[in-house]
Amino acid sequence: xxxxxxxxxxxxxxxxxxxxxxxxxxxxxxxxxxxxxxxxxxxxxxxxxxxxxxxxxxxxxxxxxxxxxxxxxxxxxxxxxxxxxxxxxxxxxxxxxxxxxxxxxxxxxx
Amino acid sequence: xxxxxxxxxxxxxxxxxxxxxxxxxxxxxxxxxxxxxxxxxxxxxxxxxxxxxxxxxxxxxxxxxxxxxxxxxxxxxxxxxxxxxxxxxxxxxxxxxxxxxxxxxxxxxxxxxxxxxxxxxxxxxxxxxxxxxxxxxxxxxxxxxxxxxxxxxxxxxxxxxxxxxxxxxxxxxxxxxxxxxxxxxxxxxxxxxxxxxxxxxxxxxxxxxxxxxxxxxxxxxxxxxxxxxxxxxxxxxxxxxxxxxxxxxxxxxxxxxxxxxxxxxxxxxxxxxxxxxxxxxxxxxxxxxxxxxxxxxxxxxxxxxxxxxxxxxxxxxxxxxxxxxxxxxxxxxxxxxxxxxxxxxxxxxxxxxxxxxxxxxxxxxxxxxxxxxxxxxxxxxxxxxxxxxxxxxxxxxxxxxxxxxxxxxxxxxxxxxxxxxxxxxxxxxxxxxxxxxxxxxxxxxxxxxxxxxxxxxxxxxxxxxxxxxxxxxxxxxxxxxxxxxxxxxxxxxxxxxxxxxxxxxxxxxxxxxxxxxxxxx
Ligand SMILES: Cc1cc2nc3c(=O)[nH]c(=O)nc-3n(C[C@H](O)[C@H](O)[C@H](O)COP(=O)(O)OP(=O)(O)OC[C@H]3O[C@@H](n4cnc5c(N)ncnc54)[C@H](O)[C@@H]3O)c2cc1C
Numbered sequence: 338x339x340x341x342x343x344x345x346x347x348x349x350x351x352x353x354x355x356x357x358x359x360x361x362x363x364x365x366x367x368x369x370x371x372x373x374x375x376x377x378x379x380x381x382x383x384x385x386x387x388x389x390x391x392x393x394x395x396x397x398x399x400x401x402x403x404x405x406x407x408x409x410x411x412x413x414x415x416x417x418x419x420x421x422x423x424x425x426x427x428x429x430x431x432x433x434x435x436x437x438x439x440x441x442x443x444x445x446x447x
Numbered sequence: 448x449x450x451x452x453x454x455x456x457x458x459x460x461x462x463x464x465x466x467x468x469x470x471x472x473x474x475x476x477x478x479x480x481x482x483x484x485x486x487x488x489x490x491x492x493x494x495x496x497x498x499x500x501x502x503x504x505x506x507x508x509x510x511x512x513x514x515x516x517x518x519x520x521x522x523x524x525x526x527x528x529x530x531x532x533x534x535x536x537x538x539x540x541x542x543x544x545x546x547x548x549x550x551x552x553x554x555x556x557x558x559x560x561x562x563x564x565x566x567x568x569x570x571x572x573x574x575x576x577x578x579x580x581x582x583x584x585x586x587x588x589x590x591x592x593x594x595x596x597x598x599x600x601x602x603x604x605x606x607x608x609x610x611x612x613x614x615x616x617x618x619x620x621x622x623x624x625x626x627x628x629x630x631x632x633x634x635x636x637x638x639x640x641x642x643x644x645x646x647x648x649x650x651x652x653x654x655x656x657x658x659x660x661x662x663x664x665x666x667x668x669x670x671x672x673x674x675x676x677x678x679x680x681x682x683x684x685x686x687x688x689x690x691x692x693x694x695x696x697x698x699x700x701x702x703x704x705x706x707x708x709x710x711x712x713x714x715x716x717x718x719x720x721x722x723x724x725x726x727x728x729x730x731x732x733x734x735x736x737x738x739x740x741x742x743x744x745x746x747x748x749x750x751x752x753x754x755x756x757x758x759x760x761x762x763x764x765x766x767x768x769x770x771x772x773x774x775x776x777x778x779x780x781x782x783x784x785x786x787x788x789x790x791x792x793x794x795x796x797x798x799x800x801x802x803x804x805x806x807x808x809x810x811x812x813x814x815x816x817x818x819x820x821x822x823x824x825x826x827x828x829x830x831x832x833x834x835x836x837x838x839x840x841x842x843x844x845x846x847x848x849x850x851x852x853x854x855x856x857x858x859x860x861x862x863x864x865x866x867x868x869x870x871x872x873x874x875x876x877x878x879x880x881x882x883x884x885x886x887x888x889x890x891x892x893x894x895x896x897x898x899x900x901x902x903x904x905x906x907x908x909x910x911x912x913x914x915x916x917x918x919x920x921x922x923x924x925x926x927x928x929x930x931x932x933x934x935x936x937x938x939x940x941x942x943x944x945x946x947x948x949x950x951x952x953x954x955x956x957x958x959x960x961x962x963x964x965x966x967x968x
Contacts, residue, residue: 378577378598378815385819389826392733417485422821422828424489424535428482429475429505429553 362435368442371435376401379423389422401443409440416440450483450501452525452546460501463522467504470514475554477503486532486549488541488916490821490829492882492897493890498541498916500527503549509673513633515550519949520631526550527951528671530572531601534608535818536831538916543953550671558582559674566590567624567650569676572603580813590679591811593617598813603675607665608913611869613810615768616680617718618869623661624650627674631945635673638664650676666913668951668958669944683768687778688797688808691785692759696724698789699848700841702761703874705788707839711871714780719765719868723852725861726879727762728752729823734861734881742859759793765868766809771800824881829890833878833900834912837866844874850903851878858896875912901925916953923956 361367372380379386380401391399398404413436419425426436451460468476477483486503487495504526506512519526527547532540540549556573561582568590570579576598583592593612595605606619616622625639636642638660641649653659664670693702702721709715728737728749737752738744744752753760767777778796785792797808805811821828837847848864855862855878863879878900880893894917901921904910914922926933937957941948948958 378813379818385815385822388819389822414481417481419487419489421826422489424533424539424818425485425487427485427503427532427540427551427553428477429503429551430531 362432362438366435366438368438368440369446372402372439372442375426375431375435376439386423402446404443407443409437409444412440412443413437450499450546452501452523452548453544454523459522460524463518463524464502466518466522467502467515470518471504471506471511475505475507475511477505477551486540486551488539489827489884490535490539490831491541491884491890492829492831492880492893492915492917493887495541497545498538498543499545500542500549501546503551505551505554507554509555509627509629509635512550512629512671512673513635516629516631516633516949519548520947523947523949524548525949525952527954528552528572530604530607530672531575531599532604533575533597533599533601534604535597535599535821536915537608537913541916543916543919543951547952552671552673555673561586561588561590561679562650563589565650566679566681567676568679569625569650569674570602571674572601572672574602576600576602576605577813589682591616591682593619593622593680594810594813595619596810596817597815599815599818602677603672606675606677607667607672609666611718611867611875613718613720613766614680615716616678620662620665621870622678623665623675624653624678625676626661626664626672628664628670628672630670631947631950636670639676641676650678663940666955668954669940671950680768682801684770684801685768685774686799686809687767687769687774688799689763689765689767689778689781690795691763692793692795693761693763693789694759694791696760698791699761700845701788702763702841703839703844704841705784706763706868707871709781709784710839710868713871714777715765715868716768716777717766718870719763721866721868722762722764723848723862723864724749724753724758724760725863726865727758728756729820729863734823734825743856743861771798774798821881825883825886825889827884828881829884830879830881831893831897831915832880833876833897834914835876835900835904835909836912837874837876837909838872839868839874846907847876847904847909850907851876851900854896854900854903858892858899860893860896877912897921919953919956 362371378384382400387399416426416436464476483500486500488498504515506515525544525547527542528550529540530552552572554573555571557571558574560569576594579602580592583590593614593616595610595612606623610619611617612619625641627637629635639653639655640646642655653661664672706719738748767774769777782794785794799809821830835847837844851864852862860880865877867875869875882889882893897918898921905925910925911922923934941958952958
């Protein structure tokens with residue numbers, strides 16, 4: 338009964354961080370912007386997530402934005418369920434459409 | 448696998464859900480396994496399923512809340528309100544009673560007012576510390592936020608839970624000035640001067656004609672807080688960051704007796720944090736890198752680790768807020784007091800003045816970095832704490848400290864203890880337990896340790912600041928004076944305001960404690 342996941346890019350609203358990929362949420366914010374805002378505090382260089390991941394993934398792969406392979410379906414599951422020491426994030430705080438935009442950005446970014 | 452509210456059949460619950468969908472929109476009623484899993488407590492001290500919810504509802508405003516309450520009362524559906532729902536270490540977004548429906552207020556996230564002249568704000572529950580800081584920055588406000596160490600939570604949820612920050616406004620419940628609250632029957636009340644029609648003074652003064660009720664709705668299940676007024680600190684002219692090292696373990700009593708008068712006379716004008724040895728050796732590594740023995744890290748190993756880092760047995764950190772000249776005076780008094788009482792102490796000071804770029808020691812930036820500590824004890828990491836409130840008197844603090852340290856060692860846990868000089872007359876001890884959440888033996892040991900400490904503290908007349916969901920009944924039972932007169936009064940208020948008991952059953956043991964007593968437990 339949830340809102341339909343929005344995969345088609347909506348009107349491109351040029352944000353300060355506009356990216357070339359099409360991953361966007363309903364309000365037009367790009368997957369990259371959303372990633373920085375909602376995941377960045379833990380997943381940029383030196384963040385909690387990056388530090389924990391650097392202990393268990395191959396070198397250079399701990400920063401999600403530099404990950405060679407990161408399937409979108411894996412990201413969406415991880416975010417809703419949590420993984421290891423990462424607390425999960427609920428649909429009321431990050432909608433399915435926003436999460437999909439982030440996951441698509443992380444998958445296709447390169 | 449479906450979870451039901453206690454006492455409801457699948458059929459009646461489905462009917463209630465259908466009514467909730469019609470009332471607030473189907474997309475705001477969450478029932479799938481994946482969605483419900485997102486409300487489990489990631490740091491639970493045991494099986495997360497013990498506190499599983501049956502569904503979640505995300506209202507858009509007070510009208511939605513009213514509709515939800517009307518339906519919940521009819522079907523007897525228990526509701527667990529959360530604001531940002533990041534009550535990490537104490538239950539996160541999960542309910543005390545399994546099968547409760549989460550009332551997720553995240554969508555109600557407007558910052559209704561920031562009054563630069565009065566130094567006040569009015570916010571809704573879903574406003575996170577990230578949101579609030581961003582808005583202050585956007586407005587180039589001259590007012591500062593006081594937040595807890597990690598910024599994921601909400602201004603309202605944290606203040607309601609008596610949260611702690613590190614500025615002169617760091618006792619967050621004390622900064623509350625007026626609330627709007629929806630009671631279980633759907634009636635809406637404004638506390639304080641908010642009760643005066645057309646007032647300009649809602650946030651100006653907390654004491655209306657008649658009883659001040661703000662406190663009644665903190666750490667409570669008497670209502671749903673839909674708006675909150677807060678006092679904010681004007682940007683100071685300057686700041687000093689002070690860190691003090693005390694090498695000698697035997698100086699604890701002197702330390703407490705040195706800090707108390709400084710804090711009481713407001714020379715130290717913000718909460719201070721004292722850390723014991725175990726608490727200082729954590730940063731930047733995991734426990735298995737420094738200790739592979741059984742049980743807690745031994746005192747000897749700890750001393751080696753402290754020496755490696757050039758740290759003392761105790762450390763104290765705090766920030767001072769004043770003009771540059773005022774800071775000089777404060778620092779002089781602090782230096783004098785320490786050189787008289789604890790000559791071995793070393794004091795380091797950093798300074799900041801208005802106009803200079805902010806630095807991390809000022810704790811003015813939003814951050815999630817502090818959550819990193821959760822991984823210290825093992826992965827998937829979990830953490831909770833035992834938090835007694837103690838008078839800052841050397842003898843008393845030492846008595847409590849000694850018991851906690853001894854019990855932690857006895858139960859094979861590192862006594863990772865911080866003591867927060869939250870106000871001039873109270874120290875909150877935060878004795879953290881880190882565990883691998885999936886290790887059933889370890890989490891069970893932590894629960895036993897916690898309950899042992901409740902018994903120890905009851906014996907010497909000490910109560911707790913806040914607890915994880917699992918220990919609500921243990922903590923409330925510590926209030927035994929007058930045949931548990933205070934818990935009983937809370938239960939009577941609860942029965943009067945919420946006769947169907949639909950709001951946050953089990954919260955702070957209100958309601959549930961009495962039930963158990965009647966059942967003869
Ligand atoms: C590493 C670490 C460090 C921490 N440091 C600190 C710290 O420095 N200071 C500190 O205070 N805490 C600290 N915490 C504890 C906690 O994570 C924070 O206090 C956090 O801000 C609480 O989450 P929240 O604001 O999202 O509250 P919520 O989860 O939204 O609310 C907490 C509870 O309050 C009640 N409630 C919330 N909103 C309402 C409402 N609108 N109406 C009625 N009842 C309501 C509910 O019972 C709810 O479960 C720390 C935790 C960790 C893991």
